Amino acid sequence: MNWILSPSEVGPDDRNRIGPKAYALSLMAREGLKIPNTLILTVDAYNAFVNSGGLRERILLELNRKTFKDMRWEEIWDCATRIRNIFLKNQIPDPLKSYLTEKIQSRFQGKALVIRSSAPDEDASGSSFAGLHESFVNVRGTSSILDHIRLVWASLWSDAALLYRQEIGLDVDNSQMAVVIQETVTGNRSGVVFSQNPNDETQVIIESVYGLNQGLVDGMVEPDRWVLDRDKRNVLSHKPAQRDHWMIPSETGVEMTPLPEDLSRRPPLSSEEAIDICELAFQAEALFKAPQDVEWTMKKDALYVLQSRPITTLSASETQDKRAWYLSLHRSVENLKALRTTIEETLIPEMIKTAKELSEKDILTLSDKELADEVRRRWKINQHWVNTYWKEFIPYAHGIRLFGQYYNDAMRPDDPYEFMNLLAQTKMASLERNQLMEDLAAMVREDRQLLECLKSGAVLDPNSKFSEKVNQFIEKFGDLSCAVTGGTECATDTRPLFKLLLEMAINPSSLASRKQPRNALTLQQRFFERFQGSKRKEAEELLDLARSSYRLRDDDNIYLGKIEAQMLNAVKETKSRVNTLESRKTHTSELDDLKSVIQDFDYGTDHRKVSIQKDEDGIKVYPRQLIGQPAGPGLSKGKARVIRHHLDLQDFKHHEILVCDSVDPNMTFVIPLAAGVIERRGGMLIHGAIIAREYGLPCVTGIPDATYLIHTGDDITVDGFLGIVTISQRHKMGFGQAF
Amino acid sequence: MTHYEDIKKHIRKLFTNQKLAVLSTHHSGQPYASLIAFVGKYDLKKIFFVTPRTTRKFTNLSTDSRVAILINSSLNLDSDFHEAVSVTALGSANEINGSEKDEILGFYLSKHPYLEAFAISPTCALVEVTITTYVMVKNFQHVMEMHIDQ
Numbered sequence: 001m002n003w004i005l006s007p008s009e010v011g012p013d014d015r016n017r018i019g020p021k022a023y024a025l026s027l028m029a030r031e032g033l034k035i036p037n038t039l040i041l042t043v044d045a046y047n048a049f050v051n052s053g054g055l056r057e058r059i060l061l062e063l064n065r066k067t068f069k070d071m072r073w074e075e076i077w078d079c080a081t082r083i084r085n086i087f088l089k090n091q092i093p094d095p096l097k098s099y100l101t102e103k104i105q106s107r108f109q110g111k112a113l114v115i116r117s118s119a120p121d122e123d124a125s126g127s128s129f130a131g132l133h134e135s136f137v138n139v140r141g142t143s144s145i146l147d148h149i150r151l152v153w154a155s156l157w158s159d160a161a162l163l164y165r166q167e168i169g170l171d172v173d174n175s176q177m178a179v180v181i182q183e184t185v186t187g188n189r190s191g192v193v194f195s196q197n198p199n200d201e202t203q204v205i206i207e208s209v210y211g212l213n214q215g216l217v218d219g220m221v222e223p224d225r226w227v228l229d230r231d232k233r234n235v236l237s238h239k240p241a242q243r244d245h246w247m248i249p250s251e252t253g254v255e256m257t258p259l260p261e262d263l264s265r266r267p268p269l270s271s272e273e274a275i276d277i278c279e280l281a282f283q284a285e286a287l288f289k290a291p292q293d294v295e296w297t298m299k300k301d302a303l304y305v306l307q308s309r310p311i312t313t314l315s316a317s318e319t320q321d322k323r324a325w326y327l328s329l330h331r332s333v334e335n336l337k338a339l340r341t342t343i344e345e346t347l348i349p350e351m352i353k354t355a356k357e358l359s360e361k362d363i364l365t366l367s368d369k370e371l372a373d374e375v376r377r378r379w380k381i382n383q384h385w386v387n388t389y390w391k392e393f394i395p396y397a398h399g400i401r402l403f404g405q406y407y408n409d410a411m412r413p414d415d416p417y418e419f420m421n422l423l424a425q426t427k428m429a430s431l432e433r434n435q436l437m438e439d440l441a442a443m444v445r446e447d448r449q450l451l452e453c454l455k456s457g458a459v460l461d462p463n464s465k466f467s468e469k470v471n472q473f474i475e476k477f478g479d480l481s482c483a484v485t486g487g488t489e490c491a492t493d494t495r496p497l498f499k500l501l502l503e504m505a506i507n508p509s510s511l512a513s514r515k516q517p518r519n520a521l522t523l524q525q526r527f528f529e530r531f532q533g534s535k536r537k538e539a540e541e542l543l544d545l546a547r548s549s550y551r552l553r554d555d556d557n558i559y560l561g562k563i564e565a566q567m568l569n570a571v572k573e574t575k576s577r578v579n580t581l582e583s584r585k586t587h588t589s590e591l592d593d594l595k596s597v598i599q600d601f602d603y604g605t606d607h608r609k610v611s612i613q614k615d616e617d618g619i620k621v622y623p624r625q626l627i628g629q630p631a632g633p634g635l636s637k638g639k640a641r642v643i644r645h646h647l648d649l650q651d652f653k654h655h656e657i658l659v660c661d662s663v664d665p666n667m668t669f670v671i672p673l674a675a676g677v678i679e680r681r682g683g684m685l686i687h688g689a690i691i692a693r694e695y696g697l698p699c700v701t702g703i704p705d706a707t708y709l710i711h712t713g714d715d716i717t718v719d720g721f722l723g724i725v726t727i728s729q730r731h732k733m734g735f736g737q738a739f
Numbered sequence: 740m741t742h743y744e745d746i747k748k749h750i751r752k753l754f755t756n757q758k759l760a761v762l763s764t765h766h767s768g769q770p771y772a773s774l775i776a777f778v779g780k781y782d783l784k785k786i787f788f789v790t791p792r793t794t795r796k797f798t799n800l801s802t803d804s805r806v807a808i809l810i811n812s813s814l815n816l817d818s819d820f821h822e823a824v825s826v827t828a829l830g831s832a833n834e835i836n837g838s839e840k841d842e843i844l845g846f847y848l849s850k851h852p853y854l855e856a857f858a859i860s861p862t863c864a865l866v867e868v869t870i871t872t873y874v875m876v877k878n879f880q881h882v883m884e885m886h887i888d889q
Contacts, residue, residue: 057817064821064878618888619783621743624874625882724880 003045017042019118019178041179052093074683080159085416087154112138115148116180132161138249187297189268195281196291204228208268215247224267226274235271284308351559358566368590375597378567393556399549423550429558430665433477441504483646485561496650507654557665623709630723631689632699636676640714663688676718680706753810754779763807764799778850786868789858804831824877830870
């Protein structure tokens with residue numbers, strides 16, 4: 001058991017105990033290359049930590065809640081968040097803590113440090129883990145250093161790292177992590193050198209920035225770029241960068257600041273220095289017998305190697321792995337801010353304008369040919385916005401995740417989703433819709449005659465205040481019969497809105513009173529009190545960004561639904577004309593045209609095919625207790641209402657539990673009636689979980705085949721604390737079905 | 740892990756790999772648990788064990804034949820919490836005598852040959868449990884029930 005090694009103590013057998021990054025640094029130090037003052041925490045230290053207090057099994061329990069392949073990326077993020085919290089909440093056990101403290105203090109004597117990951121299984125894979133694990137720069141003070149060591153250990157279990165390990169077939173359960181601790185070298189110039197250009201083996205590539213290398217590695221600072229000839233060792237070309245910012249050490253951590261003007265006018269390296277760096281890369285290449293990607297920094301003309309690794313990008317096209325995609329799952333604050341501006345100032349107004357423009361066009365006055373063209377036009381418009389949704393709106397949801405990590409790092413809460421309380425009660429379009437429904441239900445409740453009228457299905461007085469308000473509601477949100485916001489008359493035989501209003505009127509919602517901002521203000525105050533000065537401003541900005549991201553997570557679907565509803569209106573009119581023309585048995589080229597445009601639309605068809613297994617040998621299988629992800633705290637019992645088609649929602653009864661494949665904001669109008677939410681799709685930040693939290697409802701997500709294992713009428717219990725659904729009594733009608 | 744083929748596979752694996760199970764009986768409402776060496780049939784419809792007729796469990800079975808049997812794959816390690824699979828079989832027990840006893844005893848001893856002297860003793864009963872339901876737990880809290888028509 002050896003928890004810490006100096007590079008000079010590292011031997012050939014230590015590779016698997018310290019990981020390739022630390023091993024390479026040790027070899028380079030031995031060969032006389034200049035590396036920062038370094039200590040290496042072996043995997044033994046990691047194992048001592050996770051073996052204390054049953055942490056290892058707690059991690060594995062999280063990872064094995066479900067079969068990994070059945071978990072969506074969002075569930076894996078949740079899982080990684082809970083595991084990260086385990087690392088944050090558990091202190092390093094005393095013998096290890098004392099040992100590390102003594103070693104680190106005597107070696108570095110209070111200097112600022114860099115804490116880097118070095119996972120041994122990076123070696124086994126032959127793949128690049130670059131960027132998947134965390135590193136921290138400019139960490140000061142024993143307590144903070146120990147904290148950051150735990151964060152580096154935790155990054156072994158980040159969502160991106162988990163996905164990547166799974167993809168390349170590594171044994172996730174037995175992963176372990178070594179840590180490189182180095183004195184921060186505050187280089188005034190830093191960069192990366194590729195001893196061989198991945199696209200041209202005769203060249204060397206150097207990228208360089210002013211300040212710390214973190215700016216370049218994180219993609220925050222654009223580098224100057226040099227191309228050199230490998231044989232002649234001379235500069236072939238130099239491409240200057242914008243050079244407006246640099247990353248420098250701050251009081252704690254690093255910060256981006258404007259680059260001093262005199263530096264912005266000249267490149268960070270001279271040609272001679274570029275050649276020196278090229279020589280450094282060749283030394284590393286000779287040592288490791290393969291082209292290298294070397295990170296370096298210069299302090300007062302002394303050239304330090306920060307790390308060296310084989311250039312895996314050479315084979316990236318062959319392996320076609322998804323590491324880049326996994327990395328893209330995390331967005332920087334700057335990136336999200338830019339996205340926010342685009343979404344709030346351009347995209348949302350355009351969506352509203354588009355929906356309005358489409359709704360104002362009277363499709364009834366169009367000729368058959370014009371109508372066919374209009375359907376095609378609307379299809380293209382809708383497709384454009386669907387693509388925009390995936391490209392711009394979905395990534396913007398990372399604002400919530402970014403804030404969640406920031407909050408958890410600062411507050412170390414027991415519940416890793418405590419941060420959601422600061423986001424709840426944000427003004428969302430779906431909540432506005434639900435409030436309007438509650439207002440309409442209250443009108444019905446207070447007016448006996450109106451209530452009886454709705455019950456009997458009698459025609460309402462079109463001039464009544466209630467009719468006026470209903471029309472306003474339908475104009476804004478549709479009649480709820482369609483799977484999109486703004487759609488109307490998708491149901492053929494009944495008025496779903498009235499059925500739901502009646503149910504709400506007869507059963508006054510207790511949820512309205514439950515919609516309390518759960519100590520959000522106190523939490524917010526406590527959160528802000530943790531920060532001073534520029535850090536406080538950063539925290540405020542991040543919370544604001546997260547709230548915007550949270551609101552848009554719901555609202556974007558509502559806006560998108562309104563555009564889709566206009567497309568559906570045109571399709572509906574087209575279908576109607578086709579039916580009329582066919583009934584007259586008149587065959588025209590316009591009829592063919594109309595028929596051809598609606599062939600592409602097939603709404604309301606359930607394409608899901610789930611094979612329900614029949615009994616065999618007299619054996620039937622029933623679910624008793626299903627495990628998913630806890631997505632909204634609380635415990636609730638009730639009858640299940642399984643939603644397989646949108647119109648199933650109209651039968652929703654007070655205090656039923658909503659069971660569905662995937663909740664979207666165009667469905668959540670039944671939530672004020674519900675006692676709980678169960679969803680097949682998993683994740684804390686999916687729509688079902690968000691709306692359930694808004695109403696304080698227990699919610700469990702990520703139950704595979706939920707809508708087929710649970711039947712409408714089953715007596716079920718939703719445990720939103722543990723993520724467990726129990727079927728206590730199967731509905732008589734459903735009992736005969738087995739799986 | 741939802742469909743019946745998977746569940747059957749898990750139960751058969753437990754039948755093969757586990758030698759011992761916990762038998763639950765009761766007397767006048769007082770529950771009682773005891774360890775048994777068991778064998779299960781491939782069609783999952785029967786589980787067999789042997790016990791002296793003087794035991795508390797046998798006495799209990801004589802007054803109420805309903806039983807629960809717990810079989811599990813735990814190794815007494817931390818990893819059991821995410822790796823172990825357990826199954827509770829519910830059913831009804833009765834002693835086997837007559838012509839079929841030799842055949843079943845042979846089947847039983849093929850799994851537990853070291854119990855031969857014990858099992859063939861005239862004071863020892865061969866007990867057959869007819870299973871109506873299996874309740875299988877996996878992934879710590881995922882529970883499925885399998886009902887068998889006898």
